[in-house]
Amino acid sequence: MKTELAIGNIHLNLATRARRRWVVAAFYAAFAALLAVWFLWGSTASTPGLALFLFFALGLSFIGGRSSRRGLVPPDEVGDERELLRRYRAHYLVYNWLDMLCIPAFFAAIAVNSPAVHHAGPAVQTLVGRLAWTLLMAVGILFYTLPQAILLWTEPDMELPQ
Amino acid sequence: MIAESSPFPWFSTARRSTRRLVVVAYWLVALGVFGLIQWKLAFHSNYPVPTWMELLFPLQVIVFLPALLGGVRAGGFVKPFRGVKWAPMQERDDTQTLFGPTRPVINSMTAADIHLDERERRQRDSVHFAAYTCARWFALGLLILEFGAAAAGPEWMMRAGNAAFYLLALVLWSLPQTLILWNEPDVTVPDMEPQQ
Secondary structure (H helix, E strand, C coil): CCCEEEECCEEEECCCHHHHHHHHHHHHHHHHHHHHHHHHHCCCCHHHHHHHHHHHHHHHHHHECCCCCCCCECCCCCCCHHHHHHHHHHHHHHHHHHHHHHHHHHHHHHHHCCHHHHHHCHHHHHHHHHHHHHHHHHHHHHHHHHHHHHHHHHCCCCCCCC | CECCCCCCCCCCCCCHHHHHHHHHHHHHHHHHHHHHHHHHHHHCCCCCCCCHHHHHHHHHHHHHHHHHHECCCCCCCECCCCCCCCHHHHCCCCEECCCCCEECEECCEEHHHCCCCHHHHHHHHHHHHHHHHHHHHHHHHHHHHHHHHHHHCHHHHHHHHHHHHHHHHHHHHHHHHHHHHHHCCCCCCHHHCCCC
16 A cells, blocks of 8 residues: 655655545545535536546546556555455455445435426426436445545554655 | 355255356346346336336345345355344254254254354455456446436436346345355365255
């Protein structure tokens, strides 16, 4: 796992767990803000959708993991036995919650065509439709980033390289 | 990871070939039910507004079908991933099984099926890692399908959305158990042989 984050000339020490947790919190806060904008703007509009996609691609590159060579978390095939076990464990933990994460999006998708929403008028139907897409996007973002976030969140303090 | 007590006492899953047959049968049934639901919704329903019964049936399938494989629940072919934490069930003594040896039996399971040891926990985690990687690609495929359906029209989007949720839930709840049952080598515990 990387112990330093460079943003231009500013170098942030990420060896301590507390700092890594701040990074994870900021990462998801940024996604939450972008999803909120996407919801308010209109989930079918192309500009916020493109912005969300670009930020998602940048976010994945930043957080790393999977087969990505870049990012805070090393790729899946790199690491010793302990790191491998921790990675497996993180994926197991997330896997248990994936179905639960899908449930709000599932019910929002059902609600789009429910009689109650139909009777409430097109404005409500549009809002529920946006909500379904937004929740689906949120699930997708968590699906791709949560194991890496758990690793960053739980890895104990590390020593800085000499 | 394979449970010693099979959900069907006359049916042993000690051999890998038998387990693979179980997996194939399971997925055939699951996909058959999926096809049935889609057919029902397409031709015998007031779609795009499904009734509660039309929602209830797939939900029942998603909840109960993966339980047969085990893992997500106790009593299936695979040991429960999280063990059994209900304390009163764990405090019972050895029990005489019908026409069999004396074993510590808790409800319908042997004591060995209640908790995973260290090796099994590692195996469980690594299988979930593999399943997660597969499910991620599968979900991406479903999302692309959903975008395509959205372009075709709202009714198609609804149909594709329902199908995608059903398939994703089924895969999420069944894939780790499927991988375990498919890959685990033959088990040589004599207790797992069907009793005559």
